[in-house]
Amino acid sequence: MKALDIKGLQKTYAGGVQALKGIELEVEQGDFFALLGPNGAGKSTTIGIICSLVNKSSGAISVFGHDSVKQEVEAKTCIGLVPQEFNFNQFETLYQIVVNQAGYYGVPRSLAKVRAEKYLKQLELWDKRNARARELSGGMKRRLMIARALMHEPKMLILDEPTAGVDIEVRRSMWAFLKKINEQGITIILTTHYLEEAEMLCRNIAIIDKGIIVENTSMKALLATL
Numbered sequence: 043m044k045a046l047d048i049k050g051l052q053k054t055y056a057g058g059v060q061a062l063k064g065i066e067l068e069v070e071q072g073d074f075f076a077l078l079g080p081n082g083a084g085k086s087t088t089i090g091i092i093c094s095l096v097n098k099s100s101g102a103i104s105v106f107g108h109d110s111v112k113q114e115v116e117a118k119t120c121i122g123l124v125p126q127e128f129n130f131n132q133f134e135t136l137y138q139i140v141v142n143q144a145g146y147y148g149v150p151r152s153l154a155k156v157r158a159e160k161y162l163k164q165l166e167l168w169d170k171r172n173a174r175a176r177e178l179s180g181g182m183k184r185r186l187m188i189a190r191a192l193m194h195e196p197k198m199l200i201l202d203e204p205t206a207g208v209d210i211e212v213r214r215s216m217w218a219f220l221k222k223i224n225e226q227g228i229t230i231i232l233t234t235h236y237l238e239e240a241e242m243l244c245r246n247i248a249i250i251d252k253g254i255i256v257e258n259t260s261m262k263a264l265l266a267t268l
């Protein structure tokens with residue numbers, strides 16, 4: 043069973059923009075996978091559809107064997123999403139944000155508290171747990187979104203441009219963290235328009251341009267052609 047299996051995915055937005063023109067993509071369990079492409083290529087649309095946040099026009103998606111439409115809840119439970127925009131309540135504390143997130147997935151409150159401590163510590167945010175999210179630096183907000191995405195312990199983490207606007211030191215520590223959890227077994231997919239990021243982290247890569255996958259190979263094979 044694949045972690046992700048996308049067949050013939052098309053998306054035309056109301057207004058007529060053809061964002062995806064028939065995407066085929068397979069990601070193995072345990073992979074660290076990059077979706078690389080320039081702005082406007084269709085990366086966020088692809089991720090939005092995988093996570094059932096955006097409706098597809100046609101095609102099929104399976105997440106760990108669960109059809110993203112017919113078994114939407116099961117498919118969504120497999121995924122932890124780290125979106126590009128900060129979409130948490132800026133007036134809540136970090137602790138509230140992560141504990142409440144676990145609640146949305148039905149994680150019992152006592153377990154949510156244990157995980158909040160675990161993941162806020164792993165992302166070096168535990169000392170800030172009672173701060174309101176708006177008081178955080180950009181790099182801390184990015185790390186908060188990763189901690190939040192892990193609270194229901196998904197099989198797969200999807201990150202949309204995770205290090206956009208993050209300075210090099212925070213970027214390196216985020217990379218190290220992602221590598222570590224991937225080695226522990228979680229499948230990771232990230233989008234980036236930044237080849238170095240894909241190169242540092244990923245085993246396999248797909249390049250998307252104008253709504254089409256133009257390359258889908260191992261990172262090693264891609265680097266050999268450059």
Ligand code: ADP
Binds near residue numbers: 060079086087088
């Ligand atoms: P990327 O994430 O690679 O930058 P997107 O998936 O955001 O690309 O965008 C792909 C195309 O779809 C672009 O032409 C973009 O302008 C368009 N698009 C994205 N979101 C919408 C929307 N909500 N309505 C209409 N067009 C959109």
Ligand code: ADP
Binds near residue numbers: 137138
């Ligand atoms: P509840 O009664 O809802 O289970 P608690 O009495 O444990 O919650 O906590 C009350 C408040 O203190 C909550 O807003 C919670 O977010 C916060 N809180 C609980 N434990 C911690 C902790 N270890 N660190 C920071 N804040 C905490």
